[in-house]
Amino acid sequence: MTIVQIKYFITVVKCASYTKAAEQLFISQPALSRHIKNMEEELNIQLFLRTNNGIRLTPAGSSLYVGMLDLYENYIEMVNKAEKIQKGLDGTLKIGILDQTNVSDFMPMIxxxxxxxxPNVDLxxxxxxxxxxxxxxxxxxxxxxxxxxxxxxxxxxxxxxxVSHSKDHIVMSRFHPxxxxxxxxxxxxxDETFVLISEEDxxxxxxLILALCKEHGFVPQVHYAKSLAEQILWIAVGMGVSILDSRTYLKLNPDVKFFEIDSNWDPSLVIAWNQNNYNPLLSVFIKKMNEILGTEEEDIHGAGLEKDRP
Known part of the structure:
Protein backbone atom coordinates (compact mmCIF):
# COMPACT_ATOMS: atom_id res chain seq x y z
CA MET A 1 0.00 0.00 0.00
CA THR A 2 1.32 3.41 -0.98
CA ILE A 3 0.80 6.93 0.35
CA VAL A 4 -1.01 7.67 -2.92
CA GLN A 5 -3.51 4.88 -2.27
CA ILE A 6 -4.06 6.20 1.25
CA LYS A 7 -4.73 9.65 -0.21
CA TYR A 8 -7.21 8.17 -2.70
CA PHE A 9 -9.00 6.22 0.04
CA ILE A 10 -9.31 9.30 2.28
CA THR A 11 -10.60 11.42 -0.62
CA VAL A 12 -13.28 8.88 -1.53
CA VAL A 13 -14.46 8.82 2.09
CA LYS A 14 -14.61 12.61 2.32
CA CYS A 15 -16.43 12.94 -1.02
CA ALA A 16 -18.69 9.92 -0.37
CA SER A 17 -18.53 9.39 -4.13
CA TYR A 18 -16.11 7.78 -6.54
CA THR A 19 -17.11 10.27 -9.22
CA LYS A 20 -16.53 13.38 -7.11
CA ALA A 21 -13.31 11.96 -5.66
CA ALA A 22 -11.96 11.14 -9.13
CA GLU A 23 -12.67 14.71 -10.26
CA GLN A 24 -10.90 16.13 -7.22
CA LEU A 25 -7.91 13.84 -7.74
CA PHE A 26 -7.76 14.48 -11.52
CA ILE A 27 -7.90 10.78 -12.42
CA SER A 28 -10.55 8.67 -14.11
CA GLN A 29 -13.23 6.94 -12.04
CA PRO A 30 -12.22 3.45 -13.28
CA ALA A 31 -8.58 4.12 -12.28
CA LEU A 32 -9.69 5.26 -8.83
CA SER A 33 -11.90 2.20 -8.44
CA ARG A 34 -8.96 -0.06 -9.34
CA HIS A 35 -6.76 1.60 -6.66
CA ILE A 36 -9.40 1.05 -3.99
CA LYS A 37 -9.96 -2.55 -5.14
CA ASN A 38 -6.19 -3.18 -4.97
CA MET A 39 -6.17 -1.82 -1.40
CA GLU A 40 -9.01 -4.12 -0.41
CA GLU A 41 -7.25 -7.13 -1.91
CA GLU A 42 -3.92 -6.27 -0.30
CA LEU A 43 -5.49 -5.72 3.13
CA ASN A 44 -8.08 -8.47 2.69
CA ILE A 45 -10.62 -5.96 4.02
CA GLN A 46 -13.81 -4.70 2.37
CA LEU A 47 -13.67 -0.93 2.69
CA PHE A 48 -16.95 0.25 1.11
CA LEU A 49 -20.52 -0.92 0.70
CA ARG A 50 -22.52 0.21 -2.31
CA THR A 51 -26.08 1.30 -1.53
CA ASN A 52 -28.90 2.94 -3.46
CA ASN A 53 -27.72 6.24 -1.95
CA GLY A 54 -24.12 5.79 -3.02
CA ILE A 55 -21.28 4.29 -0.95
CA ARG A 56 -20.57 4.04 2.75
CA LEU A 57 -17.74 2.64 4.82
CA THR A 58 -17.87 -0.80 6.30
CA PRO A 59 -17.16 -0.99 10.06
CA ALA A 60 -13.67 -2.23 9.23
CA GLY A 61 -13.23 0.53 6.66
CA SER A 62 -14.40 3.14 9.16
CA SER A 63 -11.82 1.98 11.69
CA LEU A 64 -9.12 2.00 9.05
CA TYR A 65 -10.12 5.49 7.91
CA VAL A 66 -9.55 7.01 11.36
CA GLY A 67 -6.04 5.56 11.57
CA MET A 68 -5.13 6.36 7.97
CA LEU A 69 -6.36 9.94 8.27
CA ASP A 70 -3.98 10.50 11.21
CA LEU A 71 -1.19 8.73 9.33
CA TYR A 72 -1.69 10.80 6.19
CA GLU A 73 -1.95 14.13 8.03
CA ASN A 74 1.23 13.31 10.01
CA TYR A 75 2.98 12.38 6.78
CA ILE A 76 2.02 15.68 5.13
CA GLU A 77 3.16 17.61 8.21
CA MET A 78 6.51 15.81 8.28
CA VAL A 79 7.10 16.40 4.57
CA ASN A 80 6.23 20.09 4.88
CA LYS A 81 8.61 20.45 7.81
CA ALA A 82 11.38 18.63 5.96
CA GLU A 83 10.90 20.88 2.93
CA LYS A 84 11.17 23.97 5.12
CA ILE A 85 14.33 22.64 6.74
CA GLN A 86 15.78 21.83 3.32
CA LYS A 87 15.13 25.43 2.26
CA GLY A 88 16.69 26.75 5.44
CA LEU A 89 13.39 28.02 6.78
CA ASP A 90 13.04 25.83 9.84
CA GLY A 91 15.21 23.86 12.25
CA THR A 92 18.11 24.39 14.63
CA LEU A 93 21.65 25.61 14.05
CA LYS A 94 24.04 24.85 16.93
CA ILE A 95 26.97 27.26 17.13
CA GLY A 96 30.03 26.95 19.36
CA ILE A 97 32.23 29.93 20.22
CA LEU A 98 35.74 29.67 21.64
CA ASP A 99 35.94 30.69 25.30
CA GLN A 100 36.36 34.43 25.80
CA THR A 101 36.18 35.22 22.06
CA ASN A 102 34.56 38.52 21.14
CA VAL A 103 31.91 38.17 18.41
CA SER A 104 29.77 41.09 19.56
CA ASP A 105 30.63 43.18 16.50
CA PHE A 106 28.66 40.94 14.14
CA MET A 107 26.75 38.14 15.92
CA PRO A 108 23.85 40.31 17.21
CA MET A 109 23.14 41.44 13.64
CA ILE A 110 23.06 37.83 12.40
CA PRO A 119 11.31 32.96 13.02
CA ASN A 120 11.09 29.15 13.01
CA VAL A 121 14.87 28.78 13.10
CA ASP A 122 16.48 28.29 16.49
CA LEU A 123 20.04 29.62 16.75
CA VAL A 163 36.09 35.70 9.85
CA SER A 164 38.77 38.27 10.64
CA HIS A 165 42.53 38.39 10.12
CA SER A 166 44.12 38.80 13.54
CA LYS A 167 47.61 39.42 14.90
CA ASP A 168 49.21 38.00 18.01
CA HIS A 169 50.14 40.11 21.01
CA ILE A 170 52.23 39.87 24.14
CA VAL A 171 49.67 40.39 26.88
CA MET A 172 50.19 41.51 30.47
CA SER A 173 48.56 43.42 33.30
CA ARG A 174 48.88 47.20 33.00
CA PHE A 175 50.47 47.11 36.45
CA HIS A 176 53.41 45.07 35.15
CA PRO A 177 56.62 47.16 34.99
CA ASP A 191 62.74 36.35 32.16
CA GLU A 192 58.98 36.51 32.76
CA THR A 193 56.63 33.68 33.70
CA PHE A 194 54.49 32.66 30.74
CA VAL A 195 50.88 31.65 31.38
CA LEU A 196 50.01 29.08 28.72
CA ILE A 197 47.03 26.85 28.06
CA SER A 198 47.54 23.15 28.76
CA GLU A 199 48.14 20.77 25.89
CA GLU A 200 45.20 18.68 27.14
CA ASP A 201 42.88 21.51 26.15
CA LEU A 208 53.99 26.94 19.12
CA ILE A 209 54.68 29.65 21.71
CA LEU A 210 57.55 27.69 23.27
CA ALA A 211 59.09 27.09 19.83
CA LEU A 212 58.92 30.82 19.11
CA CYS A 213 60.62 31.60 22.41
CA LYS A 214 63.33 29.09 21.59
CA GLU A 215 63.94 30.85 18.28
CA HIS A 216 64.56 34.00 20.33
CA GLY A 217 67.12 32.20 22.45
CA PHE A 218 65.28 31.43 25.70
CA VAL A 219 63.07 28.87 27.41
CA PRO A 220 60.52 30.59 29.64
CA GLN A 221 59.24 29.53 33.02
CA VAL A 222 55.66 28.36 32.43
CA HIS A 223 52.43 28.06 34.40
CA TYR A 224 49.88 25.90 32.59
CA ALA A 225 46.20 26.82 32.81
CA LYS A 226 43.56 24.10 32.40
CA SER A 227 41.48 26.18 30.00
CA LEU A 228 41.55 29.35 27.96
CA ALA A 229 39.21 31.01 30.45
CA GLU A 230 41.61 30.18 33.30
CA GLN A 231 44.60 31.39 31.27
CA ILE A 232 42.89 34.73 30.67
CA LEU A 233 41.98 35.03 34.33
CA TRP A 234 45.60 34.45 35.40
CA ILE A 235 46.81 37.12 32.98
CA ALA A 236 44.21 39.58 34.21
CA VAL A 237 45.28 39.14 37.84
CA GLY A 238 48.95 39.60 36.95
CA MET A 239 50.28 36.05 37.39
CA GLY A 240 52.37 36.28 34.24
CA VAL A 241 52.48 37.23 30.57
CA SER A 242 51.24 35.36 27.52
CA ILE A 243 50.61 35.55 23.81
CA LEU A 244 47.00 35.99 22.70
CA ASP A 245 45.12 37.14 19.63
CA SER A 246 43.20 40.40 19.47
CA ARG A 247 39.74 38.72 19.32
CA THR A 248 39.81 37.78 22.99
CA TYR A 249 37.49 39.70 25.31
CA LEU A 250 40.59 40.46 27.36
CA LYS A 251 41.44 43.04 24.68
CA LEU A 252 38.52 45.13 25.99
CA ASN A 253 39.91 45.13 29.55
CA PRO A 254 41.54 48.54 30.19
CA ASP A 255 43.73 46.99 32.87
CA VAL A 256 45.44 44.66 30.40
CA LYS A 257 48.03 45.79 27.83
CA PHE A 258 48.47 44.26 24.36
CA PHE A 259 51.72 44.61 22.39
CA GLU A 260 51.60 43.37 18.79
CA ILE A 261 54.24 40.87 17.65
CA ASP A 262 54.97 38.68 14.64
CA SER A 263 54.36 34.97 15.22
CA ASN A 264 54.96 31.80 13.21
CA TRP A 265 51.29 30.84 13.11
CA ASP A 266 48.00 32.44 12.10
CA PRO A 267 45.79 33.36 15.08
CA SER A 268 42.96 34.64 12.89
CA LEU A 269 39.36 33.92 13.83
CA VAL A 270 37.66 31.40 11.53
CA ILE A 271 34.29 29.76 11.27
CA ALA A 272 34.52 25.99 10.81
CA TRP A 273 32.18 23.08 10.09
CA ASN A 274 32.30 19.36 9.41
CA GLN A 275 32.33 18.65 5.67
CA ASN A 276 29.78 15.85 6.30
CA ASN A 277 27.27 18.20 7.93
CA TYR A 278 24.40 18.80 5.50
CA ASN A 279 22.30 21.15 7.62
CA PRO A 280 20.94 23.61 5.01
CA LEU A 281 21.04 26.41 7.58
CA LEU A 282 24.84 26.41 7.37
CA SER A 283 24.90 28.22 4.04
CA VAL A 284 22.17 30.67 5.11
CA PHE A 285 24.10 31.60 8.26
CA ILE A 286 27.51 31.90 6.59
CA LYS A 287 26.09 33.95 3.72
CA LYS A 288 24.58 36.48 6.14
CA MET A 289 27.79 36.60 8.20
CA ASN A 290 29.77 37.34 5.03
CA GLU A 291 27.37 40.13 4.08
CA ILE A 292 27.75 41.76 7.50
CA LEU A 293 31.53 41.43 7.63
CA GLY A 294 32.17 42.06 3.93
CA THR A 295 33.93 38.70 3.62
CA GLU A 296 32.03 37.35 0.60
CA GLU A 297 35.28 36.85 -1.32
CA GLU A 298 36.98 34.78 1.38
CA ASP A 299 37.87 31.29 0.18
CA ILE A 300 36.77 28.09 1.86
CA HIS A 301 39.73 26.04 3.13
CA GLY A 302 40.32 22.58 4.50
CA ALA A 303 39.43 18.97 3.68
CA GLY A 304 40.88 19.34 0.17
CA LEU A 305 37.86 21.30 -1.02
CA GLU A 306 39.25 24.79 -1.51
CA LYS A 307 36.76 27.43 -2.64
CA ASP A 308 33.74 25.11 -2.29
CA ARG A 309 30.92 26.86 -0.48
CA PRO A 310 28.91 24.99 2.17
Missing amino acids: YQYFQENY WFQEGSFNYLVSELYSGRLDLIYTLKFEIERKEGIMYQY LAKKDQVTLDDVK NPESAP
Missing part, protein backbone atom coordinates in the same frame (compact mmCIF):
# COMPACT_ATOMS: atom_id res chain seq x y z
CA TYR A 111 20.79 36.83 15.26
CA GLN A 112 18.43 39.75 14.56
CA TYR A 113 18.32 38.81 10.87
CA PHE A 114 17.23 35.27 11.69
CA GLN A 115 14.66 36.51 14.20
CA GLU A 116 13.08 38.72 11.54
CA ASN A 117 13.39 36.48 8.48
CA TYR A 118 13.42 32.93 9.84
CA TRP A 124 21.66 27.85 19.70
CA PHE A 125 24.95 29.16 21.11
CA GLN A 126 27.51 27.54 23.39
CA GLU A 127 30.94 28.62 24.60
CA GLY A 128 33.68 26.05 24.92
CA SER A 129 37.37 25.20 24.94
CA PHE A 130 39.43 24.32 21.86
CA ASN A 131 39.15 20.57 22.35
CA TYR A 132 35.50 20.66 23.34
CA LEU A 133 34.46 22.61 20.24
CA VAL A 134 36.33 20.32 17.86
CA SER A 135 34.98 17.20 19.55
CA GLU A 136 31.40 18.50 19.38
CA LEU A 137 31.88 19.45 15.74
CA TYR A 138 33.01 15.94 14.82
CA SER A 139 30.14 14.38 16.79
CA GLY A 140 27.53 16.54 15.08
CA ARG A 141 26.37 18.12 18.33
CA LEU A 142 27.62 21.45 16.97
CA ASP A 143 27.06 22.62 13.38
CA LEU A 144 29.49 25.55 13.36
CA ILE A 145 32.30 26.72 15.58
CA TYR A 146 34.27 29.94 15.89
CA THR A 147 37.87 29.18 16.74
CA LEU A 148 41.44 30.12 15.74
CA LYS A 149 42.93 29.10 12.40
CA PHE A 150 46.07 27.44 13.73
CA GLU A 151 43.89 25.17 15.87
CA ILE A 152 41.63 23.98 13.06
CA GLU A 153 43.62 24.14 9.82
CA ARG A 154 45.05 20.62 9.98
CA LYS A 155 41.93 18.85 11.27
CA GLU A 156 40.74 16.12 8.92
CA GLY A 157 37.32 16.63 7.36
CA ILE A 158 36.92 20.17 8.69
CA MET A 159 36.15 23.12 6.42
CA TYR A 160 36.80 26.70 7.48
CA GLN A 161 36.62 30.31 6.35
CA TYR A 162 38.27 33.44 7.71
CA LEU A 178 57.00 46.46 31.25
CA ALA A 179 53.47 47.73 30.53
CA LYS A 180 54.74 51.32 30.67
CA LYS A 181 56.74 50.79 27.47
CA ASP A 182 55.44 51.83 24.06
CA GLN A 183 56.42 48.47 22.61
CA VAL A 184 57.32 45.12 24.17
CA THR A 185 59.15 42.35 22.31
CA LEU A 186 59.77 38.71 23.10
CA ASP A 187 63.32 39.58 24.11
CA ASP A 188 61.86 41.88 26.77
CA VAL A 189 59.88 39.08 28.43
CA LYS A 190 62.47 36.29 28.37
CA ASN A 202 44.82 22.74 23.13
CA PRO A 203 47.74 20.65 21.86
CA GLU A 204 48.73 23.36 19.37
CA SER A 205 49.10 26.60 21.36
CA ALA A 206 51.78 25.99 23.99
CA PRO A 207 54.23 24.14 21.68
Whole structure:
Protein backbone atom coordinates (compact mmCIF):
# COMPACT_ATOMS: atom_id res chain seq x y z
CA MET A 1 0.00 0.00 0.00
CA THR A 2 1.32 3.41 -0.98
CA ILE A 3 0.80 6.93 0.35
CA VAL A 4 -1.01 7.67 -2.92
CA GLN A 5 -3.51 4.88 -2.27
CA ILE A 6 -4.06 6.20 1.25
CA LYS A 7 -4.73 9.65 -0.21
CA TYR A 8 -7.21 8.17 -2.70
CA PHE A 9 -9.00 6.22 0.04
CA ILE A 10 -9.31 9.30 2.28
CA THR A 11 -10.60 11.42 -0.62
CA VAL A 12 -13.28 8.88 -1.53
CA VAL A 13 -14.46 8.82 2.09
CA LYS A 14 -14.61 12.61 2.32
CA CYS A 15 -16.43 12.94 -1.02
CA ALA A 16 -18.69 9.92 -0.37
CA SER A 17 -18.53 9.39 -4.13
CA TYR A 18 -16.11 7.78 -6.54
CA THR A 19 -17.11 10.27 -9.22
CA LYS A 20 -16.53 13.38 -7.11
CA ALA A 21 -13.31 11.96 -5.66
CA ALA A 22 -11.96 11.14 -9.13
CA GLU A 23 -12.67 14.71 -10.26
CA GLN A 24 -10.90 16.13 -7.22
CA LEU A 25 -7.91 13.84 -7.74
CA PHE A 26 -7.76 14.48 -11.52
CA ILE A 27 -7.90 10.78 -12.42
CA SER A 28 -10.55 8.67 -14.11
CA GLN A 29 -13.23 6.94 -12.04
CA PRO A 30 -12.22 3.45 -13.28
CA ALA A 31 -8.58 4.12 -12.28
CA LEU A 32 -9.69 5.26 -8.83
CA SER A 33 -11.90 2.20 -8.44
CA ARG A 34 -8.96 -0.06 -9.34
CA HIS A 35 -6.76 1.60 -6.66
CA ILE A 36 -9.40 1.05 -3.99
CA LYS A 37 -9.96 -2.55 -5.14
CA ASN A 38 -6.19 -3.18 -4.97
CA MET A 39 -6.17 -1.82 -1.40
CA GLU A 40 -9.01 -4.12 -0.41
CA GLU A 41 -7.25 -7.13 -1.91
CA GLU A 42 -3.92 -6.27 -0.30
CA LEU A 43 -5.49 -5.72 3.13
CA ASN A 44 -8.08 -8.47 2.69
CA ILE A 45 -10.62 -5.96 4.02
CA GLN A 46 -13.81 -4.70 2.37
CA LEU A 47 -13.67 -0.93 2.69
CA PHE A 48 -16.95 0.25 1.11
CA LEU A 49 -20.52 -0.92 0.70
CA ARG A 50 -22.52 0.21 -2.31
CA THR A 51 -26.08 1.30 -1.53
CA ASN A 52 -28.90 2.94 -3.46
CA ASN A 53 -27.72 6.24 -1.95
CA GLY A 54 -24.12 5.79 -3.02
CA ILE A 55 -21.28 4.29 -0.95
CA ARG A 56 -20.57 4.04 2.75
CA LEU A 57 -17.74 2.64 4.82
CA THR A 58 -17.87 -0.80 6.30
CA PRO A 59 -17.16 -0.99 10.06
CA ALA A 60 -13.67 -2.23 9.23
CA GLY A 61 -13.23 0.53 6.66
CA SER A 62 -14.40 3.14 9.16
CA SER A 63 -11.82 1.98 11.69
CA LEU A 64 -9.12 2.00 9.05
CA TYR A 65 -10.12 5.49 7.91
CA VAL A 66 -9.55 7.01 11.36
CA GLY A 67 -6.04 5.56 11.57
CA MET A 68 -5.13 6.36 7.97
CA LEU A 69 -6.36 9.94 8.27
CA ASP A 70 -3.98 10.50 11.21
CA LEU A 71 -1.19 8.73 9.33
CA TYR A 72 -1.69 10.80 6.19
CA GLU A 73 -1.95 14.13 8.03
CA ASN A 74 1.23 13.31 10.01
CA TYR A 75 2.98 12.38 6.78
CA ILE A 76 2.02 15.68 5.13
CA GLU A 77 3.16 17.61 8.21
CA MET A 78 6.51 15.81 8.28
CA VAL A 79 7.10 16.40 4.57
CA ASN A 80 6.23 20.09 4.88
CA LYS A 81 8.61 20.45 7.81
CA ALA A 82 11.38 18.63 5.96
CA GLU A 83 10.90 20.88 2.93
CA LYS A 84 11.17 23.97 5.12
CA ILE A 85 14.33 22.64 6.74
CA GLN A 86 15.78 21.83 3.32
CA LYS A 87 15.13 25.43 2.26
CA GLY A 88 16.69 26.75 5.44
CA LEU A 89 13.39 28.02 6.78
CA ASP A 90 13.04 25.83 9.84
CA GLY A 91 15.21 23.86 12.25
CA THR A 92 18.11 24.39 14.63
CA LEU A 93 21.65 25.61 14.05
CA LYS A 94 24.04 24.85 16.93
CA ILE A 95 26.97 27.26 17.13
CA GLY A 96 30.03 26.95 19.36
CA ILE A 97 32.23 29.93 20.22
CA LEU A 98 35.74 29.67 21.64
CA ASP A 99 35.94 30.69 25.30
CA GLN A 100 36.36 34.43 25.80
CA THR A 101 36.18 35.22 22.06
CA ASN A 102 34.56 38.52 21.14
CA VAL A 103 31.91 38.17 18.41
CA SER A 104 29.77 41.09 19.56
CA ASP A 105 30.63 43.18 16.50
CA PHE A 106 28.66 40.94 14.14
CA MET A 107 26.75 38.14 15.92
CA PRO A 108 23.85 40.31 17.21
CA MET A 109 23.14 41.44 13.64
CA ILE A 110 23.06 37.83 12.40
CA TYR A 111 20.79 36.83 15.26
CA GLN A 112 18.43 39.75 14.56
CA TYR A 113 18.32 38.81 10.87
CA PHE A 114 17.23 35.27 11.69
CA GLN A 115 14.66 36.51 14.20
CA GLU A 116 13.08 38.72 11.54
CA ASN A 117 13.39 36.48 8.48
CA TYR A 118 13.42 32.93 9.84
CA PRO A 119 11.31 32.96 13.02
CA ASN A 120 11.09 29.15 13.01
CA VAL A 121 14.87 28.78 13.10
CA ASP A 122 16.48 28.29 16.49
CA LEU A 123 20.04 29.62 16.75
CA TRP A 124 21.66 27.85 19.70
CA PHE A 125 24.95 29.16 21.11
CA GLN A 126 27.51 27.54 23.39
CA GLU A 127 30.94 28.62 24.60
CA GLY A 128 33.68 26.05 24.92
CA SER A 129 37.37 25.20 24.94
CA PHE A 130 39.43 24.32 21.86
CA ASN A 131 39.15 20.57 22.35
CA TYR A 132 35.50 20.66 23.34
CA LEU A 133 34.46 22.61 20.24
CA VAL A 134 36.33 20.32 17.86
CA SER A 135 34.98 17.20 19.55
CA GLU A 136 31.40 18.50 19.38
CA LEU A 137 31.88 19.45 15.74
CA TYR A 138 33.01 15.94 14.82
CA SER A 139 30.14 14.38 16.79
CA GLY A 140 27.53 16.54 15.08
CA ARG A 141 26.37 18.12 18.33
CA LEU A 142 27.62 21.45 16.97
CA ASP A 143 27.06 22.62 13.38
CA LEU A 144 29.49 25.55 13.36
CA ILE A 145 32.30 26.72 15.58
CA TYR A 146 34.27 29.94 15.89
CA THR A 147 37.87 29.18 16.74
CA LEU A 148 41.44 30.12 15.74
CA LYS A 149 42.93 29.10 12.40
CA PHE A 150 46.07 27.44 13.73
CA GLU A 151 43.89 25.17 15.87
CA ILE A 152 41.63 23.98 13.06
CA GLU A 153 43.62 24.14 9.82
CA ARG A 154 45.05 20.62 9.98
CA LYS A 155 41.93 18.85 11.27
CA GLU A 156 40.74 16.12 8.92
CA GLY A 157 37.32 16.63 7.36
CA ILE A 158 36.92 20.17 8.69
CA MET A 159 36.15 23.12 6.42
CA TYR A 160 36.80 26.70 7.48
CA GLN A 161 36.62 30.31 6.35
CA TYR A 162 38.27 33.44 7.71
CA VAL A 163 36.09 35.70 9.85
CA SER A 164 38.77 38.27 10.64
CA HIS A 165 42.53 38.39 10.12
CA SER A 166 44.12 38.80 13.54
CA LYS A 167 47.61 39.42 14.90
CA ASP A 168 49.21 38.00 18.01
CA HIS A 169 50.14 40.11 21.01
CA ILE A 170 52.23 39.87 24.14
CA VAL A 171 49.67 40.39 26.88
CA MET A 172 50.19 41.51 30.47
CA SER A 173 48.56 43.42 33.30
CA ARG A 174 48.88 47.20 33.00
CA PHE A 175 50.47 47.11 36.45
CA HIS A 176 53.41 45.07 35.15
CA PRO A 177 56.62 47.16 34.99
CA LEU A 178 57.00 46.46 31.25
CA ALA A 179 53.47 47.73 30.53
CA LYS A 180 54.74 51.32 30.67
CA LYS A 181 56.74 50.79 27.47
CA ASP A 182 55.44 51.83 24.06
CA GLN A 183 56.42 48.47 22.61
CA VAL A 184 57.32 45.12 24.17
CA THR A 185 59.15 42.35 22.31
CA LEU A 186 59.77 38.71 23.10
CA ASP A 187 63.32 39.58 24.11
CA ASP A 188 61.86 41.88 26.77
CA VAL A 189 59.88 39.08 28.43
CA LYS A 190 62.47 36.29 28.37
CA ASP A 191 62.74 36.35 32.16
CA GLU A 192 58.98 36.51 32.76
CA THR A 193 56.63 33.68 33.70
CA PHE A 194 54.49 32.66 30.74
CA VAL A 195 50.88 31.65 31.38
CA LEU A 196 50.01 29.08 28.72
CA ILE A 197 47.03 26.85 28.06
CA SER A 198 47.54 23.15 28.76
CA GLU A 199 48.14 20.77 25.89
CA GLU A 200 45.20 18.68 27.14
CA ASP A 201 42.88 21.51 26.15
CA ASN A 202 44.82 22.74 23.13
CA PRO A 203 47.74 20.65 21.86
CA GLU A 204 48.73 23.36 19.37
CA SER A 205 49.10 26.60 21.36
CA ALA A 206 51.78 25.99 23.99
CA PRO A 207 54.23 24.14 21.68
CA LEU A 208 53.99 26.94 19.12
CA ILE A 209 54.68 29.65 21.71
CA LEU A 210 57.55 27.69 23.27
CA ALA A 211 59.09 27.09 19.83
CA LEU A 212 58.92 30.82 19.11
CA CYS A 213 60.62 31.60 22.41
CA LYS A 214 63.33 29.09 21.59
CA GLU A 215 63.94 30.85 18.28
CA HIS A 216 64.56 34.00 20.33
CA GLY A 217 67.12 32.20 22.45
CA PHE A 218 65.28 31.43 25.70
CA VAL A 219 63.07 28.87 27.41
CA PRO A 220 60.52 30.59 29.64
CA GLN A 221 59.24 29.53 33.02
CA VAL A 222 55.66 28.36 32.43
CA HIS A 223 52.43 28.06 34.40
CA TYR A 224 49.88 25.90 32.59
CA ALA A 225 46.20 26.82 32.81
CA LYS A 226 43.56 24.10 32.40
CA SER A 227 41.48 26.18 30.00
CA LEU A 228 41.55 29.35 27.96
CA ALA A 229 39.21 31.01 30.45
CA GLU A 230 41.61 30.18 33.30
CA GLN A 231 44.60 31.39 31.27
CA ILE A 232 42.89 34.73 30.67
CA LEU A 233 41.98 35.03 34.33
CA TRP A 234 45.60 34.45 35.40
CA ILE A 235 46.81 37.12 32.98
CA ALA A 236 44.21 39.58 34.21
CA VAL A 237 45.28 39.14 37.84
CA GLY A 238 48.95 39.60 36.95
CA MET A 239 50.28 36.05 37.39
CA GLY A 240 52.37 36.28 34.24
CA VAL A 241 52.48 37.23 30.57
CA SER A 242 51.24 35.36 27.52
CA ILE A 243 50.61 35.55 23.81
CA LEU A 244 47.00 35.99 22.70
CA ASP A 245 45.12 37.14 19.63
CA SER A 246 43.20 40.40 19.47
CA ARG A 247 39.74 38.72 19.32
CA THR A 248 39.81 37.78 22.99
CA TYR A 249 37.49 39.70 25.31
CA LEU A 250 40.59 40.46 27.36
CA LYS A 251 41.44 43.04 24.68
CA LEU A 252 38.52 45.13 25.99
CA ASN A 253 39.91 45.13 29.55
CA PRO A 254 41.54 48.54 30.19
CA ASP A 255 43.73 46.99 32.87
CA VAL A 256 45.44 44.66 30.40
CA LYS A 257 48.03 45.79 27.83
CA PHE A 258 48.47 44.26 24.36
CA PHE A 259 51.72 44.61 22.39
CA GLU A 260 51.60 43.37 18.79
CA ILE A 261 54.24 40.87 17.65
CA ASP A 262 54.97 38.68 14.64
CA SER A 263 54.36 34.97 15.22
CA ASN A 264 54.96 31.80 13.21
CA TRP A 265 51.29 30.84 13.11
CA ASP A 266 48.00 32.44 12.10
CA PRO A 267 45.79 33.36 15.08
CA SER A 268 42.96 34.64 12.89
CA LEU A 269 39.36 33.92 13.83
CA VAL A 270 37.66 31.40 11.53
CA ILE A 271 34.29 29.76 11.27
CA ALA A 272 34.52 25.99 10.81
CA TRP A 273 32.18 23.08 10.09
CA ASN A 274 32.30 19.36 9.41
CA GLN A 275 32.33 18.65 5.67
CA ASN A 276 29.78 15.85 6.30
CA ASN A 277 27.27 18.20 7.93
CA TYR A 278 24.40 18.80 5.50
CA ASN A 279 22.30 21.15 7.62
CA PRO A 280 20.94 23.61 5.01
CA LEU A 281 21.04 26.41 7.58
CA LEU A 282 24.84 26.41 7.37
CA SER A 283 24.90 28.22 4.04
CA VAL A 284 22.17 30.67 5.11
CA PHE A 285 24.10 31.60 8.26
CA ILE A 286 27.51 31.90 6.59
CA LYS A 287 26.09 33.95 3.72
CA LYS A 288 24.58 36.48 6.14
CA MET A 289 27.79 36.60 8.20
CA ASN A 290 29.77 37.34 5.03
CA GLU A 291 27.37 40.13 4.08
CA ILE A 292 27.75 41.76 7.50
CA LEU A 293 31.53 41.43 7.63
CA GLY A 294 32.17 42.06 3.93
CA THR A 295 33.93 38.70 3.62
CA GLU A 296 32.03 37.35 0.60
CA GLU A 297 35.28 36.85 -1.32
CA GLU A 298 36.98 34.78 1.38
CA ASP A 299 37.87 31.29 0.18
CA ILE A 300 36.77 28.09 1.86
CA HIS A 301 39.73 26.04 3.13
CA GLY A 302 40.32 22.58 4.50
CA ALA A 303 39.43 18.97 3.68
CA GLY A 304 40.88 19.34 0.17
CA LEU A 305 37.86 21.30 -1.02
CA GLU A 306 39.25 24.79 -1.51
CA LYS A 307 36.76 27.43 -2.64
CA ASP A 308 33.74 25.11 -2.29
CA ARG A 309 30.92 26.86 -0.48
CA PRO A 310 28.91 24.99 2.17
